[in-house]
Amino acid sequence: MVKPLPYHQIYEIFERFEAIDPEPKGELEHVNAYTLVVAVALSAQATDVGVNKATRGLFAVADTPQKMLDLGEDGVIAHIKTIGLYRNKAKNVMKLSRILVDEYGGEVPSSRAALEGLPGVGRKTANVVLNMWWGHPAQAVDTHIFRVGNRTRIAPGKDVVAVERAVEDNVPARFQRHAHHWLILHGRYTCVARKPKCGACPIADLCPFPEKTA
Template sequence: MKKPDIVEFFARLAADNPHPETELEYSNAFTLLVAVVLSAQMTDVGVNKATRALFAEADTPEKMLALGEDELKAHLRTINFYNTKAKNVLALSRALIEQHGGEVPEDRAALEALPGVGRKTANVVLNSAFGHQTFAVDTHIFRVGNRTGLARGKTPLEVELKLDRNVPQPFRLHAHHWLILHGRYTCKARTPECWRCVVADLCAYKPKTPAPPARKPDRGA
């Protein structure tokens, strides 16, 4: 995708959704970090259902450790791989207390050193909690980047680095949210809804999905 088209691409997404945000529910950097760790192979809706009660009880590393493994697992039973994730949440809580004074560090390397935290999670926290211009490449962004021609790559890191190179101001801060939401609700994996896409004419995807046929009126009405 050429630079003028990239500018127009994000200008349209911004006009359609001026203030995009993560759909994970959180109250501070710690609860955001935990929510993102729990979101692996889960929907945001599923994570939010589990964390509302959890974060009401434990919104700091200290409170999370005090909760204990059994009670934490009870909160997370609806989360995929909740046993492993519960252990990671407790381990990262302990590490935050012992290594960072109970605070979530504003540093990629320090975040990635925490149990259960990878590059994508670190990028989400840096962006949403601290306002860094990072690009957290999940399955949605990976698909949208490759399908549209915005940022093609064989790995999430390749896509991330191309986004970092290609996305201009003033769109860099919110770019990954626009792309996630676009992939989640419009540029879907199986059947992209091209007929209602605001950037369809800028997209390299050739077999554009036509609009579904209009429903015939119910004669019995």
């Protein structure tokens, strides 16, 4: 089992992340909790940039579950057909919108269990919504966090659940709320999958990754 970095090193890493970007934000565009749920659900196997391009027009006409139902599945498809798996995603958007209207009065629930009960909403999506909308210290582990967590040994783990738990266990409480955004952004722009930009990395001296680039 790979041991995480010592606590004091993890603390210093997040101090540096905080100094660079004190209030990191997710890059998916949304106007309320409902559009955030839809945007995150649509982002599976798609880029945030691509999702934002598709949802700007969609959310302009359907920013509530009832408006989405009124738009209809074909209307949703017309807006999101540039996104991968758009037909299945459109079906899930309609199904989750119906559940929100029928069971939650059109409001998005604030519990992980309820969110995960919505079609197309898994643990990662639920954690993103809990963190970004309600400010819960929930850790949504995607491929970026999985990579960064293991490379830096901030949160080593063999699967996303293990890495999620490692982030919760290893990251100091002070940094828990923004931890997943700092790690995502670091993985998206600096600690990239191929040829990580170690020469420009603010935590390179603290990172034990054996395949650092010059």
